[in-house]
Amino acid sequence: MRDTAPSLRISVLGPLRVEAGEGLCLTPKGAKNQALLALLALSPEMSRPRRWLEDKLWSQFGPEQASANLRQALSKLRSALGDHADVLRADRATVSLDPLALSIDLRDDGLRFDQRTELLEGLDARDPEFEEWLRMERADLQARLSQAEPKEAKGVLIHCRSTAPAEDGANIMADILANQIGENIAEQIRAWRQANDPDHPAELPVSDISLTCDILKTTDGHTLFVKGLHVPSGRILYSKMQSISHLEAILHSDEIVSKLVFEAADCIIGKLPQVLDTNRPESRATALSRLSMYRMFSFERDALREAYSLLKQAHELDSNGIYLAWSSMVRMIQLLELLEDDRDALREEAIALNYRAMEASEDNALVHALISKVRGTAQRDAAGAFELADTAVNRNPASAFAWKSLAEANMLKGDVTSAFDASARARAIARSSPFKQWWDMGHCIISIACNRPHEAIEAGEAAARAAPLSRPAHRHLLALYALDGQLDKAHATAVKLGKIEPGFSIDQIINDENYPVRTLRNKGLLEPIRALL
Incomplete structure (x- = not known):
């Protein structure tokens, strides 16, 4: 200087x-x-x-x-x-x-x-x-x-292909499956699905990604083969075989098929920054948003701040409403986890980002799922949250994000049974996600609300394994272990919380009404922790 x-x-x-x-x-x-x-x-x-x-x-x-x-x-x-x-x-x-x-x-x-x-x-x-x-x-x-020079984000071009025997409608089912995967990708990044129209053949631009879904009839049902390929380089981004007992599993988005769709889309998106031209704004925006998710789901103060900054950069490169929706979610996490001083400002910004996201991407099921959380928590609008979540599930029943939003919306309505079922489905669909702790932790809290402490412990432990520094997982496990009489584990969890959460104390979790364990407090499950004092 x-x-x-x-x-x-x-x-x-x-x-x-x-x-x-x-x-x-x-x-x-x-x-x-x-x-x-x-x-x-x-x-x-x-x-x-x-x-x-x-x-x-x-x-x-x-x-x-x-x-x-x-x-x-x-x-x-x-x-x-x-x-x-x-x-x-x-x-x-x-x-x-x-x-x-x-x-x-x-x-x-x-x-x-x-x-x-x-x-x-x-x-x-x-x-x-x-x-x-x-x-x-x-x-x-x-x-x-x-x-x-600033460039317009034109989007990733996905060519959806399918092959299957014509009998029993297998060819149609293969086409549906390919398009479901393409749609899941297009919800998370700017992308377009491309298909050949045999009635109107035309010279099409070369696609970025080729999505192929093949169906083979077997003696006990059918085998699905899904492959995602980066066309210019020929690199295989994803491939998997999956057996199903009946073709209607595709039509009805059964759990096993939804998991395949969600996993394929997630793996392909995760590898896109490695193969796309980095000069393309949608490529850079995808890389930034993907990195932001790793930061976001750590639930750490500095990591969440970085996640917000990364999403802001992604939106500047590509004005996709999904980045606004994720930014709104970051603000909600900061609000709920008490990580910033000005909570009113966080709430107001989360709500403002919510509206902007809906205006920019009103037909995006993932945007509906994400802003449902903000609508219910920040705006106390249980009916609005349920409407958004229900719309997200209907538009994309293979989305783990949509099912999680429906689970939380049902919780706000007081329908804990439906909440548990929706959360279990979301968790099963997202089992292979690198961010699976997001669904595990959500299921832990809903299990607590449903008076299922053992299911809550299992889900909380899964979240802690996936994200060892996750404060929410250890907070809830502390109370659950104490409730179950596992005082050694409760004590070890309290010690770990003291290391990863500055200023934590057992007295705080029991007596501070603002401490973020609302479900545990409402269910009266904090008292057993006093045994550690």
Whole structure:
């Protein structure tokens, strides 16, 4: 960082110009003198060996004449700079500019997003070596401009293919399965499904992803084979065989089929950032949002802040409403986990993001599922939360997110039996997810509400295994172990909580009404913890 403002400004975008003070022009006369200044200004550390400069400006002269020409050019350059001549430094080996005394538009102002901008416009030093240098510098600038210029996110193109025997409607079922996977991908990132229309054949653009679903009839039912392929590279992103007893399992989105659909979509999305062109905004947005989920589901204060920042960057690259919905969820987690001081601001922002997400992606089932949580918790609108969750499940019965939102909406309605069933289904569908602790923890809390402590312990332990630093899992396990008489485990859990949650105490979980164990408190399950005091 500079301690003082630079005394000179050199502009290399467009015609070369040197200014001092209030617009005082100090641009040297003569193409060679200007070229010498430009060579130094655009060089690493603004420094070059004398011989390198001589070779670029006087390549057709002998060494002695080239050296004399450089000395003359340096003298004229100092004269042109006047009182600022000390920014130009020279010794027997090198010539340089003082980088702290200069401001260079290309270096300090960032890139102008205008492909018409020309570097050192009109400068002709009449030397083939300089012309070659200038040509390469201009090409590099245009490449940087092209890369930095904002691009519209066009989306990932998914070609859904299917093959199956025509009898029993297997061909239709294969098509349904392929499209279900494609739809699950398109809910989470900007993507389009592509299919050939045999009645209207056309030259289609090359797809990014090929989704193939084959159905083979067997003696005891059918075998499904699903494969996701990155078309340009031929890399297989996902493949799996799954046996089903009857084809209606696809039509009815049975649990085994829903798990296959959810798993395929999740695996493919997870690998997309590794294969897509990183210059594409949807590729970068996908990578950022995927990373945000790893941060989000750790439930840590700094990680949640980072998750929000990553989602904000993703939305700036690709204005997809799903990133707003996830941002709203981050704010809800921060609110519920008491991780930030201004809870009212978190609630207001979560609600605002909710509305923006719905406006941007009103037909996205995943958006409905995510904002259902905010609608119910932040806005205390149980009916609205249920309507959104029910819509999400109806639109995508293979979504673990949708079933989790329906489970929580049923909890708000007081229908704990339906809540438990929906949560168990969500958990089963998401069994292979790298974020499965999200569903495990949700099922733990719902099991507590349903007076099923042993199911709650099993789900809580699964969440703690998947996310060892998860505060919610250990908070609930502490009470559940104490309730079940497993005081050694309860004590060990309390010790671990003390390490991962600054300021935690057993007295706090029992007596602080704001501590985030509302379901345990409402069910009167905190009293057994007093045995640890």
